[in-house]
Amino acid sequence: MADRFFTPGQFAGKFNQEALLAEEVYKRILGSGFKEYAYAEFDAVFITDKKEKAEAFGTFLTGVYEAKVTGVEEKDGRWELSADFPRFPLNQENLLCWAIDLLLKGYQFDCRLDGYGTFANASNDEFPDEDGGRLPWYFEEALKAYNNGNYSTSIIYFTSAIRIFPENPNAWYSRGTAKDGIYLQQLARQDYDKAIELAPVFVEAYINRAINKDITEEYDAALVDFSKAIELDGNNATAYFNRGNTLHNMGNTTGACADWRKAKELGAAYAAEQLQLHCK
Incomplete structure (x- = not known):
């Protein structure tokens, strides 16, 4: 460096x-x-x-x-x-x-x-087309931008999709994921909150919100979300693996190793590295 x-x-x-x-x-x-x-x-x-x-x-x-x-x-x-x-x-x-x-x-x-x-001022009078028929296009463009690593454009397209149909939990969740990609954790958290409000059984939203909380060192709150995801989907290897990471961050090696073993058992081969490093 x-x-x-x-x-x-x-x-x-x-x-x-x-x-x-x-x-x-x-x-x-x-x-x-x-x-x-x-x-x-x-x-x-x-x-x-x-x-x-x-x-x-x-x-x-x-x-x-x-x-x-x-x-x-x-x-x-x-x-x-x-x-x-x-x-x-x-x-x-x-x-x-x-x-x-x-x-x-x-x-x-x-x-x-x-x-x-920018020269933007009162003369800027063109707005995006927010007709409901444009919703699939905005969603597709948002996903395309996200997959290309263009997170801000992805966020902007998801925002237009949300403006058209705010009841879609996937749009809120996906926009939150893009915000996490540029380290705007608090804004991402708000989107995950909304996704879960709209879809209380949205497993991926609980997992992402938990990872978000782990990053900001809110470990107890992260555990609650990981455990909720596991309650909803007991075979979710991602939830077990990441809950193990949070437990490790909290100093609970025994609990972390148990979760990493479960994640590996469910097919998460990447858990082997954590097991080798911390669970000898």
Whole structure:
């Protein structure tokens, strides 16, 4: 990590800064008379220390995010990548997810998000088609974006699907999964909560919410959700394996090993590694 331009510590600090900035930027845009959920276009600038890093990231953004690279230039001993991004329906959460996703992807290529901008104002008067017949299309596009690792676009499409049919627990669950993918755990948690409210026997939603709670070190609450998932589906290897991880994090090696053994018995071959490491 010594040769990184954008260090882990810098990323952690930048993450919090960008979350606050997105809220401020959105308030300024609304102040211009912009109507929520109208389409808006943004550009962004990234900084790194080597041309090849900027070019590699630019290629990735073009292929996965359908961005248009507008420049790769050396400035003051650093390399600046500029890109225009496809329009998306703008609200505060969509902007936050878009900005955090780009920050994260930039970090993966050792390029730091330096800023972004838009000319969105009261004249933006085009909105997404939210006719009920468009629901399958939004869902398919959301899944396609998610599978490509384009989590913010996935979240935006799932949001449109939810706006059309908010009673669908799968849309809330899937959007939560995408939010977890960009480390927005609290926002993801809210979506899992809604999915479970709509479908109280949604096993995968309990498992994902439990993993989410484990990540934030809410171990007791995670155990409750894992145990509920097992109550609903006693043959769910994923639930046993991850509950074992949580028990291990709590210092309960005996309980963890029992769950990992059960997960392996149910077909989770990956549990063997934990058993070998901790259950000799």
